[in-house]
Amino acid sequence: MKPTLLIPLVAFLLLVVILAGGFQLKDPHILPTVLINQPFPEFELASLHGEETLTKQDLIGEIALVNVWATWCPNCLVEHPELMRISQKENIPIYGINYNDDPVKARKWLRRYKDPFKKVIVDDKGRLGIDLGVYGAPETFLIDDEGVIQFKHIGIVDRELWTNTLMPLIDQLKRVKMKKADLSSKIDIQS
Amino acid sequence: MIAELGHFSLILALGLAVALTVIPAVGVYQSRPLLMNMSGSLSAGLFVFVFISICCLANSFLTDDFSVDYVARNSNTSLPMQYKISAIWGAHEGSFLLWILVMAGWTLAVSVFSEQLTTDMRARVLSVLGVLTVGFLLFILLTSNPFDRTLPVFPMEGSDLNPLLQDFGLIVHPPMLYMGYVGFAVPFAFAIATLSTGQLDSAWARWSRPWTNVAWAFLTVGITLGSWWAYYELGWGGWWFWDAVENASFMPWLIGTALVHSLAASEKRGVLKSWTVLLAIFAFSFSLLGAFLVRSGVLTSVHSFAVDPERGMYILIFLVLVVGGSLTLFAFKASKIESTADFKASSREAMLLINNLLLVVASAAVLLGTIYPLFYEAMNDGLKISVGPPYFNKVFVPIVMMLFVAMAISPVSRWKKTSTERLLKSQVIPFVSALVMVTMAVIVFAKSIEIVVIFVNTIAVWIIISLGRDLYQKVQHKKAKIQSLFKQSMSYYGMLLGHFGIAISIIGVVSTVYFSEEKDVRLEPGDSLTLSAYHFKLNKMLRVEGPNYLADQAEIEVRKGGDFVAILRPEKRFYPGAENTMTEADIEVGLFRDLFVALGEPLDNGAWAVRVHYKPFVRWIWFGGMFIALGGFLTVLDRRYRVKASRKVTETVLVGTAV
Structure with missing residues (x-):
């Protein structure tokens, strides 16, 4: 046997290792635990619209979705109608992170398909994406009113995800918040 | 059960x-x-x-x-x-x-x-x-x-x-x-x-x-x-992602x-x-x-x-x-x-x-x-x-560009050994004529002169010329030229067709990529827009009902220099079963250009966001694909893959007569 004939086999085994590795890392049912319940990473990036600089403070205040998207990502277009619906009908603000993209193209894209975002952060170098552990676009984060990441979803947001996962989570967050408010008002009365 | x-x-x-x-x-x-x-x-x-x-x-x-x-x-x-x-x-x-x-x-x-x-x-x-x-x-x-x-x-x-x-x-x-x-x-x-x-x-x-x-x-x-389906169904006019x-x-x-x-x-x-x-x-x-x-x-x-x-x-x-x-x-x-x-x-x-x-x-x-x-x-x-x-x-x-150049040269090469000099010399005339033809065509028909378009289309035309010349050389010295066309093997014709298909697809791809035009506009019924040489007018909006969906349908009239071209009816469909909306584009299909109209979202005052594409040569991409496939199927009809089978038949016939 000539040793060179082993090259295809070795190359293939290497590929399998990568695939198996990727497979382990990215079981879509298991959330990357490192990010859940962690505060949203700090950043200072340009806004897609206008001159202002956006920071983490802009995202804090109410329960919101943060959506990572790009014009080169066909799936972002697939989930776009659902994002529009959520922002209009469900009254949940959505912040966009325009990821590894050209801002000019991104503005054009939003003009063409309508803009579901309250604000759009320009992450053209992908720095914030790295901090967030973004795998690709689209990805969507659910943050609470204090800017803590509650949930992360890889892939498109559709009605099923909204009904089965996002809406129950948001309701639960709201309940917890109300209880807290309730509790603190009671404490106020007692004191 | x-x-x-x-x-x-x-x-x-x-x-x-x-x-x-x-x-x-x-x-x-x-x-x-x-x-x-x-x-x-x-x-x-x-x-x-x-x-x-x-x-x-x-x-x-x-x-x-x-x-x-x-x-x-x-x-x-x-x-x-x-x-x-x-x-x-x-x-x-x-x-x-x-x-x-x-x-x-x-x-x-x-x-x-x-x-x-x-x-x-x-x-x-x-x-x-x-x-x-x-x-x-x-x-x-x-x-x-x-x-x-x-x-x-x-x-x-x-x-x-x-x-x-x-x-x-x-x-x-x-x-x-x-x-x-x-x-x-x-x-x-x-x-x-x-x-x-x-x-x-x-x-x-x-x-x-x-x-x-x-x-x-x-x-x-x-x-x-798949590419064709994505183009007309996904509603944003792309053909490969x-x-x-x-x-x-x-x-x-x-x-x-x-x-x-x-x-x-x-x-x-x-x-x-x-x-x-x-x-x-x-x-x-x-x-x-x-x-x-x-x-x-x-x-x-x-x-x-x-x-x-x-x-x-x-x-x-x-x-x-x-x-x-x-x-x-x-x-x-x-x-x-x-x-x-x-x-x-x-x-x-x-x-x-x-x-x-x-x-x-x-x-x-x-x-x-x-x-x-x-x-x-x-x-x-x-x-x-x-x-x-x-x-x-x-x-x-x-x-793939290198591949296409090799494709243009290859029909001239022969088994075992071809003189390099002969190979290169034989390419001068096909290449130059392709270059001239493409440059003229671009100058006459295209809005802008793009070097890339000329370069790539020249390779495509060069491929086609090489194929044609090869076929001609195969029959030119024969006495009965037409009959000798029939004598060429099916796998040879398969090769010609397959390579021809690639050239057609190349032309389609590069022309679509460089010369497509598109516009997104807000149209109220009665409004119109102009794109390339075409004039689009939104006549009216209709409500239509399908078997399992409801739709808003636009009636858009297309004219070119005053002449009627087509009525296009793009739809925005709502499927209650799947709780899903769908954009159904309508396309006026042509050999040299497609006109593609898709409905966006409804706006105020009965207006709609409308997107219009002008896509030159886009059909060629898929025509080319079909030629390639046809070439693949054709090679199978080659006689030599049935040789042994027919020999078997002769044997049985011989045995039959012997008995």
Whole structure:
């Protein structure tokens, strides 16, 4: 046997290792635990619209979705109608992170398909994406009113995800918040 | 009951597949022709039971049996009949059943059309196909059973087929694609069977070639249809997205293209044999890899099937066994293969080798771009990145450009040795005339002069001129020129047609990319816009009702310089069953341009966001694809693949007269 004939086999085994590795890392049912319940990473990036600089403070205040998207990502277009619906009908603000993209193209894209975002952060170098552990676009984060990441979803947001996962989570967050408010008002009365 | 029958026939099919794997193999081992010949009837039985199974699933769809989970998830009582049938392969489980049916079909075809094979070889090939079928059947039975029930509580109404899939495209695209994917199992089986005997002669290449060409032609049709479907259905006028799943079908196609060419060299000249065997293994391995990427959920894509890690793990293990096993076999046996001939650096063999290398590098580039995110993640402790179309355009385009230049030159090259000087000299006139023609055409017809467009189209026209000249040279010295046209082999015409198709596609791609125009506007009824030389006027908006949807329909009148061109009726549909809206574009189709109109969102005052595209030469992309496929099918009609069969017939006739 000539040793060179082993090259295809070795190359293939290497590929399998990568695939198996990727497979382990990215079981879509298991959330990357490192990010859940962690505060949203700090950043200072340009806004897609206008001159202002956006920071983490802009995202804090109410329960919101943060959506990572790009014009080169066909799936972002697939989930776009659902994002529009959520922002209009469900009254949940959505912040966009325009990821590894050209801002000019991104503005054009939003003009063409309508803009579901309250604000759009320009992450053209992908720095914030790295901090967030973004795998690709689209990805969507659910943050609470204090800017803590509650949930992360890889892939498109559709009605099923909204009904089965996002809406129950948001309701639960709201309940917890109300209880807290309730509790603190009671404490106020007692004191 | 019927669904259980379908499940049961799948289990029986598994039993037959196991028998098909074992019995002929034992027959080969013990040299018992009786056992070897059982492979024929076992293949037939396997096909029959898989067919019964898919018919049972069809029955469940047609009778709206929502107690079957798969039917409940993918159908609805108001779904039109043709989509109830095609919904069988509308999602993961059923589409894999179709995959198995196609596999059983190819196996049956091999057992029927195998007069040329020795009994021993036929048994080996069918045994390999048998073991692959066992793997597929185990996969569907263990992880993806389409016959699962939701009893005792089942829905009264199904949640409807995804509206994107309620289209002619779903009816034809997956079956064609699977014919190609799974068809590569046949050259794979030939390669493994031959390696197992240790005797690689050109007979092996002659057996494999027609099967490979047919599978490859089907895959070409499948990819072309997919591209066309995406163009008109997804509503944003693109025709290729470098999406992970598109890549998953494109890689086997590239490797298959290399295989089709290297088989020619192996058959005609007995060279590059071990390389060809390796390609045969790789073509099918890439099909399996594609199945893994699509169905495991490691990569996200528009084609997202329901994701289940268990399925991914199963396919990965299957992939390791099949590909790892065959590459190990290759490593041990391929050293015995010897080339029976030699060739020079400027011969046709060398040109084919260049073609092969470029195609393999191109598919490696696509593979890298597709799995790079995973690779990076593994290397960098979970850091995640992604590459988009920019990567593919930068890396892939230069490689295929080199390939196209080689394609223009190659018809002139001859087997064994061609003088380099003659090769280059002969290209001067075709190249210069192509350059002149294209430059003139661009100056006269195009709005702007783009160097890239001139360059790429020149190569395309150069290819066509070379092909035409080659055909002319083949007949010019003959007395009866027309008759000698008929005497050329079918595989030669297949080659001409295939290369011609590539040239047509190149023209389509580059013209669409550089000269497309589009506009997004707000239109109220009565408003109009102008794009390129066309004038679009929104006459009115209508409400229409389909079988399972409601739609807003626009009536848009298109005129060019005052002359009426067409009325276009794009729709925005709402499907209550799936709670989904869909953009249904309307297209005015033409040989030299498409006019594509899609409705965006409703705005205030009865106005609508409307998008209009002008897409020159876009049809050429798919015409080219169809020519390529036709070329692939044509080669199979070549007389030499039927030689032995006809000889057999003569023998029987002789015996008959003797009696």
